[in-house]
Amino acid sequence: MIDKVIHLLKKHPLWVLSNLLGLYLFAKMAEDVAEKEFIVVIDRWISIHMNTVQTPILNEFMIALTNINGAQGNFLITSFAIVFFVFKKWYKDLWFFMLSVGGAAFAFIIVKYMMQRIRPNAELIHVAGYAFPSGHSAMAMAMAAAFYFIFAQRVSSRVVWIPLLFACIVWPVMIGISRVYLDVHWLSDVIAGWGLGLFWVTLLALFLRGEKDI
Numbered sequence: 001m002i003d004k005v006i007h008l009l010k011k012h013p014l015w016v017l018s019n020l021l022g023l024y025l026f027a028k029m030a031e032d033v034a035e036k037e038f039i040v041v042i043d044r045w046i047s048i049h050m051n052t053v054q055t056p057i058l059n060e061f062m063i064a065l066t067n068i069n070g071a072q073g074n075f076l077i078t079s080f081a082i083v084f085f086v087f088k089k090w091y092k093d094l095w096f097f098m099l100s101v102g103g104a105a106f107a108f109i110i111v112k113y114m115m116q117r118i119r120p121n122a123e124l125i126h127v128a129g130y131a132f133p134s135g136h137s138a139m140a141m142a143m144a145a146a147f148y149f150i151f152a153q154r155v156s157s158r159v160v161w162i163p164l165l166f167a168c169i170v171w172p173v174m175i176g177i178s179r180v181y182l183d184v185h186w187l188s189d190v191i192a193g194w195g196l197g198l199f200w201v202t203l204l205a206l207f208l209r210g211e212k213d214i
Helices: 003-010 014-032 038-052 056-069 071-086 091-115 136-150 157-181 188-207
Strands: none
Touching: 003 188, 014 038, 014 091, 014 188, 038 136, 038 157, 038 188, 056 071, 056 188, 071 091, 071 136, 091 136, 091 188, 136 157, 136 188
């Protein structure tokens, strides 16, 4: 086991660093929220002042954006991905994608009920359930990272690889921003969601796809 970890570290150092970064972000936010450290002050300041940047046009845009990784949006994306992978006969990629998405969903639900953090007092939309971590952010990061690992290995040109990487970064970032803008999550919820999604998918990638070069 140790030999395999060392092998993966030598072969895929960026994957390992991304995995550790995801774990750190999630663990740090969880600790700071539990201990009510300075991040909680930042959370509340952002929530209080968010209405100063909200506009009717931005409101509509952010609501539409956040719905991409809502329950219906996730169902449509997952369904399309399943059909596509089956059609292409990429069965290992299908298995990897389902583990990425399913594992991230299971993880954030469990953590939500462990932390039981109350959401901000949102006025634009009503969202039930606990706040920490942001499920939208976790799922967006998990899906984006899974798609990156699946498609990057099939890209031979940097002209295609760079937009792929850019899209897989911007997607979860924008989803996370929409959750803070709509005041349904604290900033630390979103950061923790990003970290959780990144940690889980890179962990899967290291042990399920570690022998492949991307």
